[in-house]
Amino acid sequence: MKLLRRLFPAIGSRLVIAVPYLWLLCLFLIPFVIVFKISLSQVTIAMPPYMPVFGLEDGVSGFLEKLRGLSLENYVWLFGDPLYINAYLSSLYIAAVSTLLTLLVGYPLAYGMARAPANLRPLLLMMVILPFWTSFLIRVYAWIGILKPEGLLNQFLFFLGVIDEPLIILNTTRAVYIGIVYSYLPFMVLPLYATLEKMDYSLIEAAEDLGCTRLSAFWKITFPLSLPGIVAGCMLVFIPAVGEFVIPDLLGGPRTLMIGKTLWSEFFSNRDWPVASAVAIVLLMILVLPIVYFQRTQARAREQA
Amino acid sequence: MKSLGSTRRTFAPWADPDAKPFIRFENVSKRFGDFAAVDNLSLDIYEREFFALLGASGCGKTTLLRMLGGFERPTSGRILLDGQNMLGIPPHRRPVNMMFQSYALFPHMTVEGNIAFGLKQEGMPKAEIAERVQRMLKLVKLESFAKRKPHQLSGGQRQRVALARSLAKRPKVLLLDEPLGALDKKLREETQFELVDLQYELGLTFMVVTHDQEEAMTMADRIAVMDKGQVEQVAPPQEIYEAPASRFVADFVGSINMFEGTLIREAGGPQLKDRSGLAFDIADSGDASPGETAWLAVRPEKVRISRERPEVQNAIDGEVWDIAYFGDMTVYNVRLDDGRVVKASTINSLRRLEDALTWHDRAWISFSADAGVVLTR
Ligand SMILES: Nc1ncnc2c1ncn2[C@@H]1O[C@H](COP(=O)(O)OP(=O)(O)OP(=O)(O)O)[C@@H](O)[C@H]1O
Ligand SMILES: [Mg+2]
Numbered sequence: 124m125k126l127l128r129r130l131f132p133a134i135g136s137r138l139v140i141a142v143p144y145l146w147l148l149c150l151f152l153i154p155f156v157i158v159f160k161i162s163l164s165q166v167t168i169a170m171p172p173y174m175p176v177f178g179l180e181d182g183v184s185g186f187l188e189k190l191r192g193l194s195l196e197n198y199v200w201l202f203g204d205p206l207y208i209n210a211y212l213s214s215l216y217i218a219a220v221s222t223l224l225t226l227l228v229g230y231p232l233a234y235g236m237a238r239a240p241a242n243l244r245p246l247l248l249m250m251v252i253l254p255f256w257t258s259f260l261i262r263v264y265a266w267i268g269i270l271k272p273e274g275l276l277n278q279f280l281f282f283l284g285v286i287d288e289p290l291i292i293l294n295t296t297r298a299v300y301i302g303i304v305y306s307y308l309p310f311m312v313l314p315l316y317a318t319l320e321k322m323d324y325s326l327i328e329a330a331e332d333l334g335c336t337r338l339s340a341f342w343k344i345t346f347p348l349s350l351p352g353i354v355a356g357c358m359l360v361f362i363p364a365v366g367e368f369v370i371p372d373l374l375g376g377p378r379t380l381m382i383g384k385t386l387w388s389e390f391f392s393n394r395d396w397p398v399a400s401a402v403a404i405v406l407l408m409i410l411v412l413p414i415v416y417f418q419r420t421q422a423r424a425r426e427q428a
Numbered sequence: 429m430k431s432l433g434s435t436r437r438t439f440a441p442w443a444d445p446d447a448k449p450f451i452r453f454e455n456v457s458k459r460f461g462d463f464a465a466v467d468n469l470s471l472d473i474y475e476r477e478f479f480a481l482l483g484a485s486g487c488g489k490t491t492l493l494r495m496l497g498g499f500e501r502p503t504s505g506r507i508l509l510d511g512q513n514m515l516g517i518p519p520h521r522r523p524v525n526m527m528f529q530s531y532a533l534f535p536h537m538t539v540e541g542n543i544a545f546g547l548k549q550e551g552m553p554k555a556e557i558a559e560r561v562q563r564m565l566k567l568v569k570l571e572s573f574a575k576r577k578p579h580q581l582s583g584g585q586r587q588r589v590a591l592a593r594s595l596a597k598r599p600k601v602l603l604l605d606e607p608l609g610a611l612d613k614k615l616r617e618e619t620q621f622e623l624v625d626l627q628y629e630l631g632l633t634f635m636v637v638t639h640d641q642e643e644a645m646t647m648a649d650r651i652a653v654m655d656k657g658q659v660e661q662v663a664p665p666q667e668i669y670e671a672p673a674s675r676f677v678a679d680f681v682g683s684i685n686m687f688e689g690t691l692i693r694e695a696g697g698p699q700l701k702d703r704s705g706l707a708f709d710i711a712d713s714g715d716a717s718p719g720e721t722a723w724l725a726v727r728p729e730k731v732r733i734s735r736e737r738p739e740v741q742n743a744i745d746g747e748v749w750d751i752a753y754f755g756d757m758t759v760y761n762v763r764l765d766d767g768r769v770v771k772a773s774t775i776n777s778l779r780r781l782e783d784a785l786t787w788h789d790r791a792w793i794s795f796s797a798d799a800g801v802v803l804t805r
Contacts, residue, residue, distance in 0.1 A: 323530070323532065325528055325530055325532040326532050326534060326535075328497075328499050328519065328528070328532065329526075329528055329532035329533075329534070329593075330534075330545070331498075331499075331518065331519040331520050332497060332498075332499075332519050332520070332524075332525055332526050332546075332594075333520075333525065333545050333546030333549055333593070333597065334520050334546055334549035334550055334597070335520055335549055336518075336520055337518075339549075343545075344534060347536050348535065348536055
């Protein structure tokens with residue numbers, strides 16, 4: 124036992140370090156390799172609907188033979204078709220706009236929560252998290268009832284006499300924005316709240332003392348100091364919003380172009396798994412950049428604290 | 429106590445009935461819930477004065493400064509600055525700058541950026557800002573730290589940045605909340621000198637909170653001793669020390685021997701008769717009237733200690749109980765036969781003393797009739 128410990132002095136701590144890597148291996152790397160392999164395959168009418176399929180019985184020569192069957196053809200196809208490129212661009216655009224909108228709604232909310240009396244804050248926090256207790260799908264469905272021409276919103280506005288004919292919101296991108304802002308708001312509010320809450324209020328006082336008005340103290344002190352929270356919140360909204368499928372499908376109608384929907388129809392309508400996989404891999408590549416950026420700012424923020 | 433050199437002037441506007449106070453607290457109270465942090469306090473401070481606030485932790489010093497700075501609204505009373513009522517005027521429109529006790533440095537700005545912040549806010553030209561920042565950095569000896577962020581500085585360095593930042597704008601009134609508390613003795617003394625010089629040179633009014641009595645004594649024109657949200661005494665340092673107005677002040681500033689007793693009037697003059705029957709001659713009975721309970725307060729350095737009974741009325745004998753050696757002086761604690769302990773300090777003017785008093789020696793302590801102050805509260 125003693126010898127063992129001398130030979131592997133840090134075996135225990137190494138095991139601990141290994142846990143996250145194991146996690147990443149099982150839940151990220153292996154699925155990624157599988158999807159990537161499918162994206163290099165060709166579509167076929169079979170089960171599974173692509174070839175080649177590797178098996179243990181292939182042997183080395185069979186393996187090499189099948190390896191030659193893989194190609195980048197699907198990617199070439201993807202970039203040759205403006206449908207996909209447009210879907211990517213439109214997804215990025217919609218995600219960016221909705222992230223901005225979420226920030227605009229979320230910041231005042233988080234700010235108000237952070238400035239609320241300390242005994243009220245847990246309650247406010249609870250109210251932000253509470254919607255998670257019902258199914259995401261049901262909540263998005265509920266928006267159909269609110270936004271449709273004869274829905275609650277229009278009825279209410281009629282009742283107030285603000286409009287004479289119903290607003291057409293459902294099945295437009297506006298409905299997608301609303302849906303994304305609503306669904307992802309907690310992901311924006313929570314990191315913002317976390318940074319704003321730990322901010323020292325005497326900094327604002329010092330800024331005011333040195334000649335700032337409340338507003339300029341906000342822009343010069345509070346805002347820059349909450350940047351890590353802003354970046355975290357925006358990433359947490361933007362990244363899943365780019366690949367969002369449920370919201371554009373339910374609220375956006377047929378004309379809203381988003382890559383999540385394209386992906387879905389490749390998989391389920393066209394049963395073209397290789398192309399669908401290629402779409403997914405490209406999407407991942409697009410998102411890796413902001414994810415890496417996010418990780419780095421997080422690390423830097425931790426270093427500073 | 430040392431004095432701060434020849435730049436000091438005879439300056440006593442508080443003694444001049446025609447002088448108008450620059451800052452005026454009029455019956456100011458600040459309550460947090462039921463608790464009165466500042467309790468019906470009135471105080472006048474004059475232009476160009478170096479005013480120090482002294483008091484125990486939690487007595488309301490910071491709260492008082494914060495009200496003048498505009499961060500706390502008085503529950504009642506008025507604060508006037510240059511004759512103008514400050515009620516409702518936001519901090520950024522008051523000609524007052526504050527150095528916060530917690531420093532409140534902006535973590536996302538460099539040392540330079542912090543110091544320049546207020547000047548930029550004012551719209552000062554760039555070249556002038558740079559020059560002013562340099563001067564401030566030099567003052568607080570942080571020239572080589574200009575590009576660092578606050579989290580890369582030590583506690584004392586941060587404190588100096590905070591000081592420089594509040595000084596940079598040269599406001600008419602500067603409120604300093606324990607400006608030098610985190611500095612070592614040498615740096616603190618140097619900075620004290622420079623602060624006083626700067627204040628004099630620029631004609632500013634300083635209101636400084638400090639826990640360090642010596643610092644208050646050295647720097648201030650007047651000192652206010654606060655207790656429980658109220659001002660106990662406002663006076664120049666010497667008066668605070670030599671003529672404290674109450675037992676609290678006498679006890680808080682420096683160390684003191686206190687004898688409780690009843691004032692009696694004898695043929696030879698007033699005396700204080702204490703409960704063990706000792707009678708002390710006193711030169712001046714102050715506000716106390718005969719028959720009243722009063723306290724005789726005598727500073728240790730005014731108490732002599734000797735082996736033989738001296739030729740004065742006020743002498744008691746006891747046993748040397750404890751000796752504290754400070755280098756320049758020695759403090760003897762002498763235990764009287766009734767158990768009370770009296771402190772006597774002597775200057776060590778000789779390197780070696782033959783026949784020095786030592787533990788458990790019998791000794792006499794004595795003081796002259798005018799050595800003590802008679803206090804009635
Ligand atoms: N915002 C507040 N709410 C409730 N009580 C407060 C508040 N601010 C200060 N107090 C109380 O008022 C009293 C005076 O506080 P203050 O900060 O003025 O003390 P201080 O004299 O500056 O003490 P120190 O020397 O320790 O800095 C303290 O008892 C404190 O607990
Ligand atoms: Mg304080």
